[in-house]
Amino acid sequence: MPKPERHVFVCTQQRPPGHPRPSCGANHGSFSLYAALSMELDQRGLFQKVQVTSTGCMGPCHRGPSVLVYPEGVMYAGMQESDLPAFIEEHLVGGKPVASLLMPQEDWG
Numbered sequence: 001m002p003k004p005e006r007h008v009f010v011c012t013q014q015r016p017p018g019h020p021r022p023s024c025g026a027n028h029g030s031f032s033l034y035a036a037l038s039m040e041l042d043q044r045g046l047f048q049k050v051q052v053t054s055t056g057c058m059g060p061c062h063r064g065p066s067v068l069v070y071p072e073g074v075m076y077a078g079m080q081e082s083d084l085p086a087f088i089e090e091h092l093v094g095g096k097p098v099a100s101l102l103m104p105q106e107d108w109g
């Protein structure tokens with residue numbers, strides 16, 4: 001397997017109903033986002049360049065789905081399936097993170 005240029009982590013953490021913290025998998029639809037991203041990358045022939053991994057909680061649960069991209073180490077918050085074309089074209093292909101979709105700096109507080 002060739003080394004991918006980028007690695008995308010999509011949080012699919014699930015917490016039970018009634019849990020005090022929301023979760024990307026149970027409350028923010030991250031499973032369908034993960035599936036749509038994987039399918040889109042496959043259809044575009046980008047699977048050798050971009051690795052996608054579902055993962056557990058990465059912290060900003062209230063702003064999910066959370067998506068982390070390396071090697072840049074940038075976090076996206078609240079990404080929707082409708083954001084995928086811009087995310088793929090501008091960041092995963094073009095190398096420039098989509099500023100309007102990034103998690104606000106103050107949320108790292």
Ligand code: FES
Binds near residue numbers: 012025056062
């Ligand atoms: S549950 Fe997804 S970031 Fe916490």
